Amino acid sequence: xxxQHPALFPLVLAALLVAGCATAGKHKQVDPGTGxxxxxxxxxxxxxxxxxxxxxxxxxxxxxxxxxxFRDQTIAFGWFTTVVDGHDxxxxxxxxxxxxxxxxxxxxxxxxRISGNYxxxxxxxxxxxxxxxxxxxxxxxxxxxxxxxxxxAEVNITSFSGIMTGANDRNVYYPxxxxxxxxxxxxx
Numbered sequence: 001x002x003x004q005h006p007a008l009f010p011l012v013l014a015a016l017l018v019a020g021c022a023t024a025g026k027h028k029q030v031d032p033g034t035g036x037x038x039x040x041x042x043x044x045x046x047x048x049x050x051x052x053x054x055x056x057x058x059x060x061x062x063x064x065x066x067x068x069x070f071r072d073q074t075i076a077f078g079w080f081t082t083v084v085d086g087h088d089x090x091x092x093x094x095x096x097x098x099x100x101x102x103x104x105x106x107x108x109x110x111x112x113r114i115s116g117n118y119x120x121x122x123x124x125x126x127x128x129x130x131x132x133x134x135x136x137x138x139x140x141x142x143x144x145x146x147x148x149x150x151x152x153a154e155v156n157i158t159s160f161s162g163i164m165t166g167a168n169d170r171n172v173y174y175p176x177x178x179x180x181x182x183x184x185x186x187x188x
Contacts, residue, residue: 026069026169027069027072027073027075027076028073028076028169028174029076030076030077030078030181035181035185036178036181036182037073037174037177037178037181039170039174039175039178040170041170041171041174041175043155043170043171043172043175044175044179045139045153045154045155045175045176045178045179046153046154046155046156047151047152047153047179047182047183048138048152048153048154049149049150049151049152050150050151050183050186051148051150051151052186052187053143053150053187054187055184055187055188056188057120058080058120058121058122058143059079059080059081060080060081060082060119060120060121061080061081061082061084061119061120061121061122062074062080062082062083062084062121062122062123062124063084063085063086063089063105063111063121063122063123063124063144064083064084064085064123064124064125065085065086065105065106065123065124065125065126066125066126067085068085069169069173070085070124070125070126071083071084071085071088073173073177074124077177077181077184079181079184080122086105086106089105089114090105093114093118096118098114098117098118101113101114101117101118102114106125108142108144108147109147111123111142111144111145111147112144112145112146112147114144115144115145116145120143120144120145121144122141122142122143122144123141123142123143123144124139124140124141124180125139125140125142126138126139126140126176127139127140127152129154133158134156134158135156135157135158136154136155136156136157137154137155137157137172137173137176138152138153138154138176139151139152139153139154139176139177139179139180140152141180141183151180151183153175153176153179153180153183154176155171155172155175155176157171157172
C-alpha cells in the first residue's frame with residue numbers, strides 16, 4: 001500500500017492555484033492611452049543597457065527570436081512596419097530573391113550579412129543570466145548591422161528565500177516588454 005502524505009496536498013493545491021492565475025506566452029494588446037502593456041504587477045524591469053540609436057533606421061524591420069510570444073507581442077506593440085521570426089525572415093528573403101544570404105538567424109554574423117544585403121533591422125531576443133545565486137530573465141535588442149547590443153532589461157526571478165519563482169507574462173515578460181517599449185519611444 002502506498003503511503004499517503006496529507007501535509008503535501010495543501011501545498012500542491014496552493015501551487016496549482018497560483019500557477020493557474022498567470023499566463024505564460026500570451027501576448028496582450030498595448031493600451032492606446034498609455035502606449036504600454038497593462039499589467040497589475042508591481043514588478044518593474046531593471047534597464048541594464050539603454051543606448052541612443054537612430055530608431056527610424058530600424059522601423060521597417062525587426063527580427064524576434066525566442067518564440068511566437070515575442071513576435072506576437074511586437075506586432076501588438078504596433079511600432080515596427082514588419083515583424084518577423086526566423087521562419088518569417090526565411091520566407092521574406094526567399095520572396096526577395098535573397099535566400100542565399102543566411103541560414104542561421106540566431107547568429108550575429110548572419111544578421112550582419114542580411115542587413116548588408118537586404119536592409120537594416122533590429123533583433124529582439126530573450127536571454128538569461130545567473131549571478132550571485134540569482135537568476136535573471138532578460139530581453140535584449142541588437143543592431144543587426146553591427147551586432148551591438150543596444151538595449152537590455154532584466155527581471156530577477158529568484159525569490160527572497162532563494163527559490164526560483166515562475167516566469168510568467170504578468171511578472172516577467174510584460175514588465176520586460178514595457179521597458180523595451182519605453183526604450184523605443186525614447187529613441188523616436
